Amino acid sequence: MAGIANRTPAVTSRTLDERCGAALFVKCESFQRMGAFKFRGAYNFLLSLSSEERERGVVAFSSGNHAQGVALAARLLGVRATIVMPTDAPAVKVAATRAYGAEIVYYERERSHREEIARSVARERGATLVPPFDDARIVAGAGTAALELIEDAGPLDACVVPVGGGGLMSGTAIAAHGVDPATAIYGVEPAAGDDFAQSLRRGERVTTGVPRTIADGLQTTAPGELTFAIARAHKCAIVTVTDEELRDAMRFAFERMKLVVEPSGAAALAALLQGRIPGIAGKRVGAIVSGGNVDPVRYAALIGA
Amino acid sequence: MAGIANRTPAVTSRTLDERCGAALFVKCESFQRMGAFKFRGAYNFLLSLSSEERERGVVAFSSGNHAQGVALAARLLGVRATIVMPTDAPAVKVAATRAYGAEIVYYERERSHREEIARSVARERGATLVPPFDDARIVAGAGTAALELIEDAGPLDACVVPVGGGGLMSGTAIAAHGVDPATAIYGVEPAAGDDFAQSLRRGERVTTGVPRTIADGLQTTAPGELTFAIARAHKCAIVTVTDEELRDAMRFAFERMKLVVEPSGAAALAALLQGRIPGIAGKRVGAIVSGGNVDPVRYAALIGA
Numbered sequence: 001m002a003g004i005a006n007r008t009p010a011v012t013s014r015t016l017d018e019r020c021g022a023a024l025f026v027k028c029e030s031f032q033r034m035g036a037f038k039f040r041g042a043y044n045f046l047l048s049l050s051s052e053e054r055e056r057g058v059v060a061f062s063s064g065n066h067a068q069g070v071a072l073a074a075r076l077l078g079v080r081a082t083i084v085m086p087t088d089a090p091a092v093k094v095a096a097t098r099a100y101g102a103e104i105v106y107y108e109r110e111r112s113h114r115e116e117i118a119r120s121v122a123r124e125r126g127a128t129l130v131p132p133f134d135d136a137r138i139v140a141g142a143g144t145a146a147l148e149l150i151e152d153a154g155p156l157d158a159c160v161v162p163v164g165g166g167g168l169m170s171g172t173a174i175a176a177h178g179v180d181p182a183t184a185i186y187g188v189e190p191a192a193g194d195d196f197a198q199s200l201r202r203g204e205r206v207t208t209g210v211p212r213t214i215a216d217g218l219q220t221t222a223p224g225e226l227t228f229a230i231a232r233a234h235k236c237a238i239v240t241v242t243d244e245e246l247r248d249a250m251r252f253a254f255e256r257m258k259l260v261v262e263p264s265g266a267a268a269l270a271a272l273l274q275g276r277i278p279g280i281a282g283k284r285v286g287a288i289v290s291g292g293n294v295d296p297v298r299y300a301a302l303i304g305a
Numbered sequence: 306m307a308g309i310a311n312r313t314p315a316v317t318s319r320t321l322d323e324r325c326g327a328a329l330f331v332k333c334e335s336f337q338r339m340g341a342f343k344f345r346g347a348y349n350f351l352l353s354l355s356s357e358e359r360e361r362g363v364v365a366f367s368s369g370n371h372a373q374g375v376a377l378a379a380r381l382l383g384v385r386a387t388i389v390m391p392t393d394a395p396a397v398k399v400a401a402t403r404a405y406g407a408e409i410v411y412y413e414r415e416r417s418h419r420e421e422i423a424r425s426v427a428r429e430r431g432a433t434l435v436p437p438f439d440d441a442r443i444v445a446g447a448g449t450a451a452l453e454l455i456e457d458a459g460p461l462d463a464c465v466v467p468v469g470g471g472g473l474m475s476g477t478a479i480a481a482h483g484v485d486p487a488t489a490i491y492g493v494e495p496a497a498g499d500d501f502a503q504s505l506r507r508g509e510r511v512t513t514g515v516p517r518t519i520a521d522g523l524q525t526t527a528p529g530e531l532t533f534a535i536a537r538a539h540k541c542a543i544v545t546v547t548d549e550e551l552r553d554a555m556r557f558a559f560e561r562m563k564l565v566v567e568p569s570g571a572a573a574l575a576a577l578l579q580g581r582i583p584g585i586a587g588k589r590v591g592a593i594v595s596g597g598n599v600d601p602v603r604y605a606a607l608i609g610a
Contacts, residue, residue, distance in 0.1 A: 011314065028563075031316060033319065257336070258565040259565065292563030299605075299610060300608075
């Protein structure tokens with residue numbers, strides 16, 4: 001990733017430290033290229049393709065940060081990218097994805113299944129489907145954020161990250177435990193979509209309905225197969241936060257840290273501000289702000305302006 | 306300042322570099338303690354006081370970042386601070402100043418002159434008046450931001466900073482020229498309040514009316530005596546930006562850099578985005594985002610949400 005991904009800073013905040021009673025290091029992946037950590041996994045995945053595969057292009061289904069991550073990585077590597085998006089995707093995300101040079105294929109959210117469409121596009125074109133999280137290359141790419149965080153902040157007693165499909169959490173676990181197996185790994189899910197928490201409790205992957213939450217990047221309905229196995233092997237723990245707590249964390253980031261954070265990106269911060277991560281008093285704790293892509297009108301409403 | 310002030314990061318943005326055709330290093334003093342570079346000068350000033358002076362306390366007049374900088378520096382050094390503010394100062398700024406433990410003395414904006422009130426409070430109490438910019442200790446404190454920027458970013462061909470009274474610009478000039486006398490120093494003023502530009506053109510300090518601009522931190526009516534002399538000696542150049550250009554820069558910082566920047570804080574960025582800094586093509590350029598203190602409702606309006 002060196003020289004390709006931005007090496008994002010780990011910022012500190014005395015107010016945050018006082019609120020949490022711990023020494024916090026906040027990795028700002030909101031400053032990553034295309035505004036979120038997703039670029040790391042997408043780029044690492046595309047880098048692993050053979051020259052024949054690259055020539056046939058890639059396909060992804062997403063209306064969010066994964067789409068932009070794949071589109072940008074593809075542009076940088078000279079690969080054709082097709083992104084499957086719902087017809088009602090926000091215009092700003094469609095525009096951003098198109099600005100990176102990707103072709104957009106629309107589907108009707110009610111009438112068809114986006115993964116099937118993406119698979120059929122991939123089949124027709126001989127293109128490679130880039131999965132949003134459940135892939136070793138995506139996980140490894142995501143893990144580079146935690147590696148940098150530990151290089152910059154020093155040893156960490158705990159690391160707290162948002163959880164959707166679990167790509168960032170499992171990458172963080174592998175990276176952090178490669179340095180120090182004692183680092184506790186926490187994933188933070190929206191309370192309305194706690195599929196990962198349920199799955200870890202049951203010891204098997206649970207599928208839920210699409211959660212209603214402002215955290216649009218964390219609306220997964222089940223853990224990945226690989227990410228779930230890694231989370232179990234690395235004893236990752238999950239805590240949840242409500243939408244109200246996500247909003248409070250976004251406002252805290254605005255007022256006290258001067259950071260623009262999107263709802264999903266604020267999950268780790270929200271759990272820390274709510275005192276939901278156990279045993280961190282006096283400890284050194286890393287947290288990842290995973291993204292900052294939110295349009296101005298929605299942002300204003302979410303921070304209560 | 307080490308261990309007292311936050312060592313704020315110098316961030317980079319490929320989009321900004323493309324827009325400016327230069328390699329930009331943006332020092333985020335919005336991440337400084339109390340949200341602006343003003344803490345540096347205030348702390349350095351208070352540190353220079355004798356123990357007798359510290360016991361008698363300090364006084365400052367400001368409704369903005371200087372007030373909070375003095376209040377916080379005073380609290381850290383165990384010094385009593387009195388801040389003279391207009392009766393119509395924004396509640397949020399009054400609250401922030403009070404939260405740092407300062408006493409607030411109000412004056413009616415129309416009926417009395419704040420500097421006189423501050424001087425009379427200082428006389429009565431034997432307290433020391435902390436000037437907002439026109440003092441060697443304030444200038445030196447402000448200059449530490451540029452020193453850190455050059456340490457982190459490496460040699461700079463030019464350095465661009467907002468200009469109110471000129472404390473930050475003159476501190477930046479001294480710091481940068483101590484490392485490399487060839488670094489060009491640019492100050493950016495609101496077009497509506499170009500007292501520093503007029504003064505440099507005339508070769509003497511010009512006093513203007515209070516400028517009408519959204520850049521509330523840059524509403525000075527004349528350069529300082531010391532800061533003007535330093536600006537001339539160091540051949541600082543001034544360019545101006547309109548309020549609309551400040552808003553555009555705030556929105557650019559929001560959308561592309563995920564940074565919360567206050568209107569005054571965006572001045573250097575605005576000048577760079579407007580191509581108003583000459584001769585920087587292909588060069589290494591430092592810019593200081595000087596603060597991020599803006600309430601959510603005003604922020605939303607300013608970025609067009």
